[in-house]
Amino acid sequence: MKIEAKKILEFLHVAENLKKLIRHSWLSDGRQESVAEHTWRMSMMFLLVEPHLGIKVDSLKTLEMIIIHDIIEALVGDIPAFEQFNTETKLQKIKMETEAIDEIRRTLDNETGEKFHSLWHEFENKETNEAKVANALDKLEAQIQHNEANVSTWLDIEKEMLYMMQKHVDFNEFLTVFKDVIVEEGEAKLTSQSI
8 A cells, every 4th residue: 555655656746747847838927837737727628618518528537638648748848739740850759758658657557557548548549539529628728828828929830820720629519619719819819919
């Protein structure tokens, strides 16, 4: 029992990195957000959108997937989406993240480690309803954060990425409408700055 408690504590020390790890996204108050803050709001978004999805999802599994989807960044850091348009960078990211989730599984060395490993791969494969919803919320939350930030923090590619979310929500009518509302907000923000 004590050995398991020590493994949990060791893992929580690694997970603390997500509180310190800064993402590219900026908050409305002018500071950059942490990975942990992104994950928290994704979880909140799921609770808010789930009743409107109109598809069957395992709520607990989806929340677990959301909570652990970026856990690998505690070991390898965050690579912004716009940097992943480069094929070499994307392949390197996949390699590093796969090694990181394998390391997390070995560190926990128990049923939970296997579960995290399985959930992470399910999220990455985007085949189940749970993974599709979690992936969509990941992209939508990032755009909401951009919308809240000062336009001066937006890179040119991020202005283009405002229009790249459709493929992540195509499977669900409500998420498509939600995406449309987020895009409208982003467009209004850009228009207000004469962009």
